[in-house]
Amino acid sequence: MNMTEFEKIILTEIPNLHKIDVYEQHGGYSALRKVLGMTPDAVIDEVKKSNLRGRGGACFPAGLKWSFMPKVSSKPKYLCANGDESEPGTFKDRQIFEYNPHVFIEGALIEAYAIGAQMVYVYIRGEYKKWIDLLQVAIDDAYQKGYIGQNILGSGFTTHIQVYRGAGAYICGEESSLMNSVEGGRGYPRVKPPFPAQSGMWGCPTTINNIETISNVPAIINRGWEWYSKIGAPKHPGPLLYGISGHVNKPGVFELPTGVLLTDLIYNYCGGVKNGKNIKAVIPGGSSTMWLRGEELEGVRMDADSLKAVGTSIGTAGVIVMDEDTDVIKVLTRIAHFYHHESCGQCTPCREGTGWMEKILRRFLAGEGTLQDIDLLLDVANNIEGNTICALGDAAAWPVQSVIKKFRGEFEKRAKKSPSVTRYVKPPHLVEVTAV
Amino acid sequence: MLSEENLKKIEALKPRFQTTQALTLPVLWMIQQQHGWISSEAMQYVAQLLNVPVSHVYGVVTFYTMYNQKPVGKYHLQVCTNVSCMLNGGGELRDHVCKRLGVKLGETTSDNRFTVTEVECLGSCGTAPMMQVNDDYFENLSLEQVDELLEKLN
Ligand SMILES: Cc1cc2nc3c(=O)[nH]c(=O)nc-3n(C[C@H](O)[C@H](O)[C@H](O)COP(=O)(O)O)c2cc1C
Numbered sequence A: 001m002n003m004t005e006f007e008k009i010i011l012t013e014i015p016n017l018h019k020i021d022v023y024e025q026h027g028g029y030s031a032l033r034k035v036l037g038m039t040p041d042a043v044i045d046e047v048k049k050s051n052l053r054g055r056g057g058a059c060f061p062a063g064l065k066w067s068f069m070p071k072v073s074s075k076p077k078y079l080c081a082n083g084d085e086s087e088p089g090t091f092k093d094r095q096i097f098e099y100n101p102h103v104f105i106e107g108a109l110i111e112a113y114a115i116g117a118q119m120v121y122v123y124i125r126g127e128y129k130k131w132i133d134l135l136q137v138a139i140d141d142a143y144q145k146g147y148i149g150q151n152i153l154g155s156g157f158t159t160h161i162q163v164y165r166g167a168g169a170y171i172c173g174e175e176s177s178l179m180n181s182v183e184g185g186r187g188y189p190r191v192k193p194p195f196p197a198q199s200g201m202w203g204c205p206t207t208i209n210n211i212e213t214i215s216n217v218p219a220i221i222n223r224g225w226e227w228y229s230k231i232g233a234p235k236h237p238g239p240l241l242y243g244i245s246g247h248v249n250k251p252g253v254f255e256l257p258t259g260v261l262l263t264d265l266i267y268n269y270c271g272g273v274k275n276g277k278n279i280k281a282v283i284p285g286g287s288s289t290m291w292l293r294g295e296e297l298e299g300v301r302m303d304a305d306s307l308k309a310v311g312t313s314i315g316t317a318g319v320i321v322m323d324e325d326t327d328v329i330k331v332l333t334r335i336a337h338f339y340h341h342e343s344c345g346q347c348t349p350c351r352e353g354t355g356w357m358e359k360i361l362r363r364f365l366a367g368e369g370t371l372q373d374i375d376l377l378l379d380v381a382n383n384i385e386g387n388t389i390c391a392l393g394d395a396a397a398w399p400v401q402s403v404i405k406k407f408r409g410e411f412e413k414r415a416k417k418s419p420s421v422t423r424y425v426k427p428p429h430l431v432e433v434t435a436v
Numbered sequence B: 001m002l003s004e005e006n007l008k009k010i011e012a013l014k015p016r017f018q019t020t021q022a023l024t025l026p027v028l029w030m031i032q033q034q035h036g037w038i039s040s041e042a043m044q045y046v047a048q049l050l051n052v053p054v055s056h057v058y059g060v061v062t063f064y065t066m067y068n069q070k071p072v073g074k075y076h077l078q079v080c081t082n083v084s085c086m087l088n089g090g091g092e093l094r095d096h097v098c099k100r101l102g103v104k105l106g107e108t109t110s111d112n113r114f115t116v117t118e119v120e121c122l123g124s125c126g127t128a129p130m131m132q133v134n135d136d137y138f139e140n141l142s143l144e145q146v147d148e149l150l151e152k153l154n
């Protein structure tokens, strides 16, 4: 697709779009009006055909997920909107709350109508106090205008939107943990099945989608699935909010079609690498995704299938760029510290394994790692992957596996030649905590 | 323990959830907003108010990092050192703040003005390095800007 034809639908250039009257002047809430005259099944069908896929990390087809909700239910049904946004390298949902909260609210109302939810919980990380307040203003305005609440626009459909503030826990972005958090408990992930559509909030049918996923819906309804499905990569279409950070000149969030060249993002949109340096490594989709070496970037496109083909994933499209001077073991240790800190502790492989990985990596930083430690580290990672209740375990293992695979030489250079002496290293929560 | 205004807010929230337990996090936020931290008396109060066991409230307070289990300074400086910040000087920022205030991570200055903690990614990776001071974000920080900021916070 020609970039000059691309029209942004979420982070548009329209000034003051966060105000409800400006949003309305630009066609806002017309998709909601249209939907209220359709059957819920027709709405789900439209979203299915559009091929919209989840923007929260797993790329699950949104329409298909909605269709899992029971049509008839003696229990209430719920929608949870996931604004936990805690994956390192990810800072996009925040832009929606700030610049275009109504496109999210309208999308959430449409989804609630399609799945028959009488309540929408918007879960937002506790640190985002400012953005919670901004969204609340928008919600209050939408209530005032009759878009939310009893008998919306005289249609007979009733739903509410309630913001729920998290309190500092990455794991609460995991969907079942999020539901436990909204129920007022510790954010422990649940064993699946049952899936949320069968048994979610208080055991009732629930659907969970990311904030950005939901924000794509009004345009699909207004312009039709055919228009939407032609944007970007055919199997993973639509506009995408790419967040680029690290060693680039102009970091930020860019709304572009899926499938742009990674090198285009870095060199054209972000003004290249700081101080004109070369790239050593790139994390393509948030800290949980497998790394790419600088030499591997040519021709790589940013969509689900293209990244899968090169052994990694799109994740949250949070790209982190590292220049040639980066100490990759130090960065990996920081990531390992993160997963160890955020593990909820329910599963032994994750609770213990994330700590072991951090410990071994710290040995390398201290010049105490050995050649055997490289394989031990890999072994620990391999034993976490696939053996846990939720995907945090995998997310902790993948970066370690990929960095050993791609930068084994760095470990070997750093390794002490004599065999390792096992020594006690205080777990990080007992020492004065300095992450790295 | 909670203001009339907050008690009213709690009543308004109740119909939005199937159980009163769901109000645990919101009510703990109100406690922290009024008192700055969550004491064991506060936990008992919350348990009574919501008709849930104290152990439940304690479990929640200790699970989430943002609930302060002891008093913090007037300004809580939360420095991000996760990857994007780290690549842009987050570690130096953390060390600089600690050194300037003469405290270690987790400690509060003797005049009770500042507490410094290290935090995980705050969703400001594109404007790294950054720190959060109470509820506010300060982004794209140079060490000089931090010095100026600390001067201004009184
Ligand atoms: C450890 C962990 C953390 C997650 N954090 C988030 C998050 O912050 N935001 C988000 O939308 N999804 C997050 N997810 C993915 C959710 O579980 C879920 O798949 C997603 O919200 C579904 O929305 P989508 O289909 O629209 O992408 C996380 C998953 C895991 C395993």
Ligand code: SF4
Pocket (backbone or CB within 6 Å): A171, A188, A189, A342, A343, A344, A345, A346, A347, A348, A350, A351, A388, A389, A390, A391, A392, A393
């Ligand atoms: S994988 Fe880790 S975070 Fe997920 S449930 Fe198990 S212990 Fe908790």
Ligand code: FES
Pocket (backbone or CB within 6 Å): A088, A089, A090, B080, B081, B082, B083, B084, B085, B086, B120, B121, B122, B123, B124, B125, B128, B130
């Ligand atoms: S890494 Fe510091 S805000 Fe994301």
